[in-house]
Amino acid sequence: MAVMTYIEALSRGMWEEMERDPSVFLIGEDIGAYGGAFKATKGFLERFGQERVIDATLSEAAIVGASVGAALLGMRPVAEMQFADFVTCGFNQMVVNAAKTHYRWHLPVPMVLRLPTGGYIHGGPYHSTSPEAWFFHVPGLKIVAPSTPRDAKGLMKAAIRDDNPVIVLEFKYLYRRIKGEVPEDDSVTPIGVGEIRREGDDLAVITYGSTVHFALEAAERLSQQEGIEATILDLRSLAPFDRDLVRHVVQRTGKALVVHEDHLTGGVGAEIAAWIAEEMFTSLDAPVRRIGAADVPVPFAPPLEEAVLPNAAGIHAAMLDLARY
Amino acid sequence: MARIEVVMPQMGESIAEGTIVKWHKNIGEAVRKDEILLEISTDKVDSEIPSPAAGILVEIVAKEQATVAVQTVIAYLETDATSAAGQIASGQIHPGANADTTSSAAGAAMNADAPAPPAAPALAPQAPPADAPLPRGRFYSPLVLSIARTEQVSMEELEQIPGSGEGGRVTKKDILGYVNARKSGQVAPVASRGPEAVSSTAPGAAASRPPAGPASAKAPLVRGQGDQVIPMTNVQQKMAQHMVASIQTSPHVAAVHEVDMTVIVKHRSDHAAAFERSEGFKLTYTPYIIDAVVRAIKKYPLINASVEGTSIVRKSAINIGMAVASENGLIVPVIKHAEEKSLLGIARAVHDLAERTRARKLMPEDIQGGTFTISNYGVFGTVFGTPIINQPQIAILGTGAIVKRPVVINDAIAIRSIAYFTMSFDHRVVDGMLGGMFMDSIVKNLEGFDAGSEIK
Numbered sequence: 065m066a067v068m069t070y071i072e073a074l075s076r077g078m079w080e081e082m083e084r085d086p087s088v089f090l091i092g093e094d095i096g097a098y099g100g101a102f103k104a105t106k107g108f109l110e111r112f113g114q115e116r117v118i119d120a121t122l123s124e125a126a127i128v129g130a131s132v133g134a135a136l137l138g139m140r141p142v143a144e145m146q147f148a149d150f151v152t153c154g155f156n157q158m159v160v161n162a163a164k165t166h167y168r169w170h171l172p173v174p175m176v177l178r179l180p181t182g183g184y185i186h187g188g189p190y191h192s193t194s195p196e197a198w199f200f201h202v203p204g205l206k207i208v209a210p211s212t213p214r215d216a217k218g219l220m221k222a223a224i225r226d227d228n229p230v231i232v233l234e235f236k237y238l239y240r241r242i243k244g245e246v247p248e249d250d251s252v253t254p255i256g257v258g259e260i261r262r263e264g265d266d267l268a269v270i271t272y273g274s275t276v277h278f279a280l281e282a283a284e285r286l287s288q289q290e291g292i293e294a295t296i297l298d299l300r301s302l303a304p305f306d307r308d309l310v311r312h313v314v315q316r317t318g319k320a321l322v323v324h325e326d327h328l329t330g331g332v333g334a335e336i337a338a339w340i341a342e343e344m345f346t347s348l349d350a351p352v353r354r355i356g357a358a359d360v361p362v363p364f365a366p367p368l369e370e371a372v373l374p375n376a377a378g379i380h381a382a383m384l385d386l387a388r389y
Numbered sequence: 390m391a392r393i394e395v396v397m398p399q400m401g402e403s404i405a406e407g408t409i410v411k412w413h414k415n416i417g418e419a420v421r422k423d424e425i426l427l428e429i430s431t432d433k434v435d436s437e438i439p440s441p442a443a444g445i446l447v448e449i450v451a452k453e454q455a456t457v458a459v460q461t462v463i464a465y466l467e468t469d470a471t472s473a474a475g476q477i478a479s480g481q482i483h484p485g486a487n488a489d490t491t492s493s494a495a496g497a498a499m500n501a502d503a504p505a506p507p508a509a510p511a512l513a514p515q516a517p518p519a520d521a522p523l524p525r526g527r528f529y530s531p532l533v534l535s536i537a538r539t540e541q542v543s544m545e546e547l548e549q550i551p552g553s554g555e556g557g558r559v560t561k562k563d564i565l566g567y568v569n570a571r572k573s574g575q576v577a578p579v580a581s582r583g584p585e586a587v588s589s590t591a592p593g594a595a596a597s598r599p600p601a602g603p604a605s606a607k608a609p610l611v612r613g614q615g616d617q618v619i620p621m622t623n624v625q626q627k628m629a630q631h632m633v634a635s636i637q638t639s640p641h642v643a644a645v646h647e648v649d650m651t652v653i654v655k656h657r658s659d660h661a662a663a664f665e666r667s668e669g670f671k672l673t674y675t676p677y678i679i680d681a682v683v684r685a686i687k688k689y690p691l692i693n694a695s696v697e698g699t700s701i702v703r704k705s706a707i708n709i710g711m712a713v714a715s716e717n718g719l720i721v722p723v724i725k726h727a728e729e730k731s732l733l734g735i736a737r738a739v740h741d742l743a744e745r746t747r748a749r750k751l752m753p754e755d756i757q758g759g760t761f762t763i764s765n766y767g768v769f770g771t772v773f774g775t776p777i778i779n780q781p782q783i784a785i786l787g788t789g790a791i792v793k794r795p796v797v798i799n800d801a802i803a804i805r806s807i808a809y810f811t812m813s814f815d816h817r818v819v820d821g822m823l824g825g826m827f828m829d830s831i832v833k834n835l836e837g838f839d840a841g842s843e844i845k
Binding site: 288289291318345346347348349350385388389 | 530531532533534535555558560561697698700702825
């Protein structure tokens with residue numbers, strides 16, 4: 065085991081896969097000589113050379129389009145967006161070409177799209193987007209959302225090895241804020257499998273990414289102050305999400321709170337909440353509750369950003385309400 | 390046609406129950422939407438409740454003086470006149486009949502699986518059949534209903550289970566606890582127990598609230614000729630309960646400090662006339678005292694706290710309650726976020742709350758969320774008192790009358806305006822040192838008040 069930051073673990077995952085498989089290559093803006101906007105690919109150019117670490121033109125459409133084409137020809141491209149916000153310029157390539165080619169021509173598109181995601185970094189409205197709901201709706205795409213360094217590496221490796229187009233949500237807030245033990249071997253985190261981060265019988269919080277950490281903080285406070293014990297389920301993958309584990313935690317507790325950093329309306333939480341209500345109605349001891357960002361663009365001013373995005377205090381309050389219901 | 394439930398409204402975040410004071414309509418009377426249907430009393434505030442819909446009052450479930458949990462059904466309205474006539478003509482609707490007209494999911498869900506009720510008996514049943522649904526407006530979660538079905542808990546049994554959830558709701562734990570107790574023989578499977586039996590097993594259930602006053606006061610009452618019996622108002626009853634509960638909860642310790650109010654008295658009299666001209670109300674001592682208290686709390690924030698189990702919760706906002714005597718009884722409206730207010734801002738807030746208290750225009754949130762209370766009994770001439778803590782706070786300041794007294798200053802005798810301030814504090818969490826230092830800080834804030842400052 066090695067202790068590393070979240071972003072180091074992501075880099076490590078890419079590095080190992082490039083060492084293992086010569087068909088893996090990187091493409092993105094300033095990822096070579098500069099090492100990437102967040103330095104995720106620092107040192108890759110020196111090790112793997114210009115043909116496998118491609119500094120792309122300033123066009124997300126070209127980056128995603130070239131990746132689709134390369135994947136169709138048997139390569140395993142890993143494309144980086146500097147910020148998830150900019151993926152909209154490559155959206156057509158992703159949701160039409162990457163997502164549907166396999167259904168139309170039976171040709172796999174084994175590409176990875178890396179999206180540095182979310183707020184809490186005072187980035188303002190153009191650099192704080194949570195893009196998952198845009199893609200969550202599209203059949204043919206997989207989405208993973210690691211919350212720990214271990215899963216950052218494990219899911220990156222799984223994404224690169226998967227024969228489907230996989231979007232990796234990289235939570236910028238976590239890049240250098242959390243450290244954790246990461247296996248040095250070749251182990252991967254399977255896509256579509258969630259993990260229970262905390263056990264408790266009183267209610268279940270279903271979450272992913274940055275808000276996993278806020279939920280854990282809230283759960284500890286709730287345990288110490290109120291003696292209420294919450295299960296925290298880290299989904300890790302959104303498409304597909306781990307229905308078996310969601311079912312397990314809801315049936316265990318009868319009370320579910322779905323939390324994500326993305327906006328509430330039409331978010332991933334809406335689908336999960338609807339699915340719980342449909343499939344587990346008779347297991348529910350309270351209405352399913354959701355927490356997400358307010359339905360406004362993420363503001364620049366830190367106090368406003370704090371007010372718009374979910375936080376541990378808000379999650380704590382909702383958990384308490386739900387537990388008392 | 391539609392039968393509409395009228396429920397005890399949630400009058401504020403922390404309010405769990407309310408008491409019906411008066412029904413403004415009798416059964417069979419029509420009511421317009423938003424017309425006043427009844428009056429209720431919750432923790433210190435009386436409110437008139439408008440009708441949720443236009444219709445005819447066909448059933449009153451909760452009679453006057455009944456105290457019920459919020460969201461409990463207290464009456465039914467019928468929007469269809471013909472149907473209403475039928476319901477009223479057939480006498481009081483017996484419980485089983487509700488199932489046909491209720492729109493509650495709980496009732497419907499149980500109906501589907503409940504065995505058909507036995508052929509209707511000719512006489513009104515004393516006890517309804519065991520499996521007849523009795524959805525008296527109580528909501529059961531889908532989980533509770535599915536546990537009830539699996540464990541063969543009849544609807545009547547379900548009705549008897551005390552709920553520990555919000556609004557008296559039966560939670561998963563409640564029904565599982567009941568099922569376990571039933572399995573171990575602690576309760577009979579099909580209970581036909583009276584309400585007393587239920588309420589005695591339900592700590593916190595509305596029906597089992599203890600009478601006001603100490604339970605041990607059982608001395609026989611002797612009434613002389615001409616003695617009057619005056620029923621306590623709701624606010625008086627609540628006050629009695631709060632006071633007894635506070636004394637039982639917190640070991641009260643009082644600390645008394647002498648305050649030289651001379652600077653404040655002069656400042657107030659210098660500014661009184663101009664202040665009244667510009668603000669339209671009189672300048673009192675209360676804002677000065679609140680301001681001094683708020684500044685002392687900022688220095689000693691542990692006074693601004695509550696006890697929760699084995700934890701002390703230090704409150705971030707400083708919300709000052711001020712005891713106000715009204716013809717109705719003692720009421721404590723709260724100045725929210727006093728730490729953000731200037732002296733003028735405090736004065737305006739005090740005036741607003743005092744006015745609305747006397748005019749009975751307080752909203753439930755006006756009396757909630759206090760973190761520290763001040764009782765200014767000095768206005769009645771009281772020099773020295775020992776106030777009772779306003780739970781769940783941990784301290785209360787009582788301010789005595791300001792009286793001119795001879796005092797020794799620099800070995801000379803001077804005439805100064807002196808008041809005695811008492812703070813009662815909860816000795817579970819506040820010791821004499823903190824209490825004393827906090828009081829001393831209030832005294833210094835008042836005695837060191839800048840006599841040349843403007844009120845702004």
